[in-house]
Amino acid sequence: MTRRAVVFDFGGVVFRWQPLQLLQQVLPQHAGDAAASQSLAERIFQGFRLGSDWAAFDRGTVGTDELVTRIAARTGLAADDVRAVVEAVPPHLEVQSGTLALMRSLREARHPLYYLSNMPAPYADYLERHHEFLTWFEAGLFSARVGLIKPEPAIFRRAELDFGIDPARSLFIDDHAGNIDAARAAGWRALHFTGATDCEAVLRQQGWL
Template sequence: MNVVFDFGGVVFRWQPHEFMARLLPHHATGEAAVAALVTEFFQGYSGDWAEFDRGMVDEARLAQRIAWRTGIALPDVQKIIDAVPFELQPVEPMVRLMERLREGGHRLFFLSNMPAPYAQHLETTHEFMRWFEGGVFSSRVQLVKPEPAIFHEAVRRFGAAPNELLFIDDFALNVKAARALGWQAVHCLSAQQVEADLAARGLL
């Protein structure tokens, strides 16, 4: 099987509510304030942040846009942007699961909405990145999930038919988009849940 992993929220920890509250405590005066801060800053990964994912704006321009749009001081915005790659720490149970799949003869790929500087950080920081036979970072193809075009590009690059690809993503819209294009897909809620799903499919 060709198993395709999303990165943020699947292979790498993604907890913006936690790290934004920690890094900007003066904006995090309670759970509701933190939730509003995350929503306003990332815009549900649309808007400014989607353009960053798409590789259409750089970090400096993104910081200016977010500061202008939200009223958050530019140094605080930059602090979050700079911190993100270091907050993307491996989810160790998922890394062990990937290793089991690889040892079992399955091919590993990735399909990730990821800005260019963060993609480079992940590639140069984590040894297990060499386990992937190929992958698609959104910023390098100027396409983002859940757009169908990025899935078509992944099919072309991975050299497999859609029904031969099993996609694992934590964002339900991305899972829905993959299934609509004929991919197999698993909605990731935890490493343990994904492991159970793959075992039920006979992959472990």
């Protein structure tokens, strides 16, 4: 019998992800104000859209060096500046204390925890080395290790089979509306994450806590 569980996205849910702040810190000469930061983020990250350079990095088909070369060629930024951004991401992904407390409460309520994250291989390695609480999760999928990325339907099917859970009885939590829509289309229950406080309120309302 498949199980009921809670499945977390990582970036923007479990870990901080504030790309404009990141760019302002790493490349202040190019991100001097909000408008410049937003423009730079779009040029570098391309909204993480399917088919983008960063999506290929998430999928594991492009490594760090090739990613830097691609972005530098496409944007006109110096390769050293692009590499500085790429290498600054892992330490930027700080744990969000509210989500950590929420996961602790779910564990105390004996709900199995899993993760489903679009994450390049070097970033996944970094998170595993630096965060002992990842052992709280029964299992998880990093996109680069399976060659699939959200919002593709195949990654939700892969997670369902690998985790051995019933997606219609489980809950997937993600901060990107497109991923929520894709999960629901794949038969998952899904919650759009806007903050730990609101997330906890919904979980209590739904009887998880």
